[in-house]
Amino acid sequence: MSSEITIGTLARSAGVGVETVRYYQRRGLLATAGTKKGAFRVYGDSELARLRFIRRAQALGFKLDEIASLLALDEETDRESARALARAKIADVEERIRQLQSVHSALQELVSCCEHTEAPAPCPILRTLGGEAN
Template identity: 45%
Template structure:
């Protein structure tokens, strides 16, 4: 028989808080085990693995909706579809990085304009934001 955990021990083992476990249950990402009469729900090692999977997928930028899709694909053993989702997520991350690089450059240019200014009443940064 495998070790059975209370919700508190599950949360601790997975590195989350109890409300996170309950939220994942409400979202349908984590099964709610049956509650024995007069007892507490018991969670298995599989529950711990699933919560850790969800947290790792979130750290990679997947939304909870996307994670639900990944879990469904895992159960259906469809690696090619899972790969396609990962490629799509990678492309989205690369686009965000390009957007952030553009934002960084624009802000750097504005800061340099401000540094080169004469300290007058008009701030180049504010002026650029107003006229954009």
């Protein structure tokens, strides 16, 4: 049933490097396989699923510590907690978007000011960064 796979194959199947798998093990996100076949540890489907879970969660902006919390949840009984974590992450993402948008418009302003200033004189961008009034 559960395919017997070494760490290299496991890593490749999830699209990560062997060192990354080991790193997740060190971080406690993934168990180090208990069973060995000869001298090599052997992994199965559950480890692969967990590894993919980590990657998907990461793509959604969760950091490894948060993923550890997600992984500790039970599909059956922890829906509230899962939703709470997801909502917190949404708020987080929204905040970062707001920040970036404000930076974006400040930069836009500088550039368009620079473009519309015909004076051959000092660069408005550098002058603004340099100071006087703010």
